[in-house]
Amino acid sequence: MNSNTIRSTGYDVIFDDTLAELHQFIQHNSYSKILILTDRNTCTHCLPLLQDALPGFDGYDVIEVDPGEENKNIDFCVGIWRMMLDFGADRQSLLINLGGGVVTDMGGFTASTFKRGIDFVQVPTTLLAQVDASVGGKTGVDMDNVKNIIGTFAQPKAVFIASTFLRTLEKRQLVSGFAEVIKHGLIADRPFYEAVKELDATALSLEHIRHSVSIKNKVVTEDPLERGLRKILNFGHTIGHALEGYSLANDRNPLLHGEAIAAGMICEAYLAHRLNGLSEKALEDIINTFRRHFPDYSYTREIYDELLVLMKNDKKNAGNRIGFALPGAVGQCSIDVFVEESLIVESLDFYRKITT
CATH class of the missing domain: 1.20.1090.10 (Dehydroquinate synthase-like - alpha domain)
Structure with missing residues (x-):
């Protein structure tokens, strides 16, 4: 394991601005279908960066949701599940969650519950999601203004962190x-x-992010179920x-x-x-x-x-x-x-x- 990889509870957190290891992960696994969950902002600003990093990768469908914490609720999950059905997703499918904490939280939840669970990976695109929401296996949505009150513990197959995405963010x-x-x-x-x-905040390096994740990872691997x-x-x-x-x-x-x-x-x-x-x-x-x-x-x-x-x-x-x-x-x-x-x-x- 190289210094750019942190081992978590059953999966790796991989720090790689090229996203080459995500490309390898997709190539080495025979998924029947690949879906990418984005919000409107990440679809515009981050999906093109992902496509540039994965040459020849075009056999996927995109599910796009509205951005913002106010949309992290069960109604939007129903919409995602319906899109999964419409795209013909089965239990051998993969969901790539490309976005901030709302996308990674909601994507992890919908993947962990669709047909009793399909594989998902996290590609967090905000600093918050990279150091917090993407690590630890917590998924969830809000209800009646209560944060993350509905959710599951479900581990992704991997987390891929690239500082490239942070350049798309407003300060x-x-x-x-x-x-x-x-x-x-x-x-x-x-x-x-x-x-x-x-x-x-603009001066944070990928090494700062890696160290922050390592602190959280040490805690969650010792106590995965809180x-x-x-x-x-x-x-x-x-x-x-x-x-x-x-x-x-x-x-x-x-x-x-x-x-x-x-x-x-x-x-x-x-x-x-x-x-x-x-x-x-x-x-x-x-x-x-x-x-x-x-x-x-x-x-x-x-x-x-x-x-x-x-x-x-x-x-x-x-x-x-x-x-x-x-x-x-x-x-x-x-x-x-x-x-x-x-x-x-x-x-x-x-x-x-x-x-x-």
């Missing part, structure tokens, strides 16, 4: 993915956090997902995933300071890091009840208790920290105070 999308890169350092690798927090350690990856996501769900339902220009998680990590770092021994110096550093890279999100106390309802529906909870993963120091994280609603409200107030 806001690139920065959104940067939140997860920073998070990986915060929860498990202090030297990496110290290095990347000073970078501009029984324990893997929960550290949820830092920032209990509050962040609630903010994201609220924003998707109510804002004209809704938060991107990384923007919501950045705000969530500030709130949850405050909780970590109050409950888990995170020092005031570390809290200030985390606040400064995320505010330097991400815009502030403005909200009022009037939305707290709605946010708490979304948090109570979070899949990480136990009973009626709202669960968190909270760092005790930069580079280490505790799981299953259950927090009273009054303290969650306090953290939301804290964020409002420092951003107004």
Whole structure:
């Protein structure tokens, strides 16, 4: 195995700007049919790059969906399943998911459930999908503004990561993915956090991406079904997902995933300071890091009840208790920290105070 390959749970994550190994994978497997799932943006900007990298590869059908988290729902899955049937897909077919986290999440879910499961590979085209959504075998869709509440654990046959696709992104999308890169350092690798927090998202190299993926991969291979350690990856996501769900339902220009998680990590770092021994110096550093890279999100106390309802529906909870993963120091994280609603409200107030 070369240094450009990370072995995960039953599959390889391959870092290759030429996509030559994807070409070899297709040639070495006798699939009855190959389908490529894209959204409208990746069909325009990324599918031509894929075609250029795979000379002579033209025996496939394209399923195109509308872009955006608001379309990651069961209704769109029904549309994908119907297209699979229309194209004559059988259990020996392959689905190539070419896109960001919405495409890789929804594509993995539809592939894992179509005819009780067909093979799929992930070709993530956004930074967020490359360092987060494409690794770990989680698939899923949203329902009633609750993120990823319907889904499966299903491993792809392989993941192919090429930084070439990142050049098609506008900077806001690139920065959104940067939140997860920073998070990986915060929860498990202090030297990496110290290095990347000073970078501009546009300065990330394929090696930075590979290291970020290696952090997540180490966690998910030790705990593939999220029984324990893997929960550290949820830092920032209990509050962040609630903010994201609220924003998707109510804002004209809704938060991107990384923007919501950045705000969530500030709130949850405050909780970590109050409950888990995170020092005031570390809290200030985390606040400064995320505010330097991400815009502030403005909200009022009037939305707290709605946010708490979304948090109570979070899949990480136990009973009626709202669960968190909270760092005790930069580079280490505790799981299953259950927090009273009054303290969650306090953290939301804290964020409002420092951003107004």
